[in-house]
Amino acid sequence: MSIPAAYLGVVLIWSTTPLAIQWSTQGTDFAFAVFLRMLIGCLLAAILVAAWRIGLPLHARARRAYLIGGLSLFVAMSLTYWGARHIHSGLVSLIFGLAPLLTGLFARYWLPNQPLHRHELIGASLGVGGLALIFAAGRQTGDELFIHGLLALLAATAIYSAGLVGLKRIGDDSPPLATTLGTLAVALPLFGLLWLHESGDWALPPARSLAAIVYLGVFGSVLGFALYYYVIKHLAAARVALITLITPVLALLLGHWLNGEEIGWRIAAGTALVLGGLLLHQWPQLQRSLRPASAD
Numbered sequence: 600m601s602i603p604a605a606y607l608g609v610v611l612i613w614s615t616t617p618l619a620i621q622w623s624t625q626g627t628d629f630a631f632a633v634f635l636r637m638l639i640g641c642l643l644a645a646i647l648v649a650a651w652r653i654g655l656p657l658h659a660r661a662r663r664a665y666l667i668g669g670l671s672l673f674v675a676m677s678l679t680y681w682g683a684r685h686i687h688s689g690l691v692s693l694i695f696g697l698a699p700l701l702t703g704l705f706a707r708y709w710l711p712n713q714p715l716h717r718h719e720l721i722g723a724s725l726g727v728g729g730l731a732l733i734f735a736a737g738r739q740t741g742d743e744l745f746i747h748g749l750l751a752l753l754a755a756t757a758i759y760s761a762g763l764v765g766l767k768r769i770g771d772d773s774p775p776l777a778t779t780l781g782t783l784a785v786a787l788p789l790f791g792l793l794w795l796h797e798s799g800d801w802a803l804p805p806a807r808s809l810a811a812i813v814y815l816g817v818f819g820s821v822l823g824f825a826l827y828y829y830v831i832k833h834l835a836a837a838r839v840a841l842i843t844l845i846t847p848v849l850a851l852l853l854g855h856w857l858n859g860e861e862i863g864w865r866i867a868a869g870t871a872l873v874l875g876g877l878l879l880h881q882w883p884q885l886q887r888s889l890r891p892a893s894a895d
Contacts, residue, residue: 602833605826610842612823614849616815617691618858620683623811627804629680630797632812634790637676639816641787644780647821655780656773664771664778669785671762675755676786677793682751685744687860689851690733693870694752696847700726700880701760709764722880729872732865775828779821841881844874 623632648655683691700723734749771778803809831839851870854860 602830605829606834606842608826609823609830610845610849612818612826613842613846614692614853616819616823617683617688617850618853619811619815619819620680620691621688621858623804623808623815624680624684625805626808627802628794628798628800629684630677630790630794631800632804632808633676633680634787634794635812636815636820637783637787637790639813640820641780641783643817643821644776644783648776648780651776653774653777655777656771660769660771661773661778661781664766664769664773665781665785667762667765667769668778668782669789671758671765672782673786673789673793675759675762677790678751678755678758682748682755685748686752687851687854687866688858689847689854689860689862690749690866691752692850693733693847693873694730694749695756695759696843696873696877697726697730697753697756698760698763699843699877701757702763703880705761705764706767709768716883718882719880722876722878725872725876725879729869729874729876732869732872735865776821776825779824783820844877844881847874 623636647653679691700719703719704723730749730753734746773781804812847870851860851862851866855862
């Protein structure tokens with residue numbers, strides 16, 4: 600596969616996922632929407648693992664990785680789907696763009712030899728300032744429960760970041776698609792229980808919501824991860840990190856064009872601060888990655 604095509608695929612999937620999440624919950628229960636998405640993703644991952652004869656490792660480290668990944672996925676996605684109903688779709692991508700900052704903070708305390716540098720602290724401070732401006736935007740960012748939605752998304756991002764650090768600490772070397780399947784297999788029953796607790800209604804959602812759920816199940820839950828792992832394998836980490844700077848901007852524009860979401864000056868300024876913090880946080884890696892190769 601072409602590396603630029605895979606990179607572009609990740610950017611497009613991550614940029615469209617927030618709007619698809621919001622559309623998937625319109626006309627149906629949010630718990631049913633996320634359960635159906637994960638069911639589709641789990642079935643597709645199982646088919647691919649079987650067809651490509653990858654196998655599903657079940658040694659101790661793999662089981663721990665599936666457990667940590669599945670639990671963090673369940674909590675983070677449940678909060679995301681609930682919160683996405685109350686805030687603009689573009690802000691979902693922006694808040695999840697804070698994941699590198701939170702991951703760095705968690706790694707500082709949970710992983711050995713992970714110092715926290717000055718540029719990372721300044722970047723995190725800019726991110727907090729940007730969030731404060733977005734909170735101050737008030738009803739421009741969503742409905743009457745926008746504060747609850749923003750807090751739910753922040754909690755989801757923190758849990759997602761903690762899960763990444765937990766997986767790094769475990770150090771499982773199973774194939775990425777097998778890890779995806781194991782993670783989904785752990786999370787799927789929990790999503791099923793959440794759906795039963797919320798409503799247990801099997802009524803199919805409207806056509807647009809159903810299309811968004813299928814899109815998220817196929818691209819957001821399986822193919823997006825496969826492309827992301829492929830990009831990680833072939834590109835420097837700093838180049839991959841640029842994705843977190845591109846997708847929030849595209850997601851905000853898509854929300855504005857396709858969903859009529861307002862972008863006021865506070866949201867624009869808050870977005871600029873968050874992206875500036877991310878850029879500063881990643882700057883040393885970007886410099887090393889983008890520096891021309893030496894003659895030898």
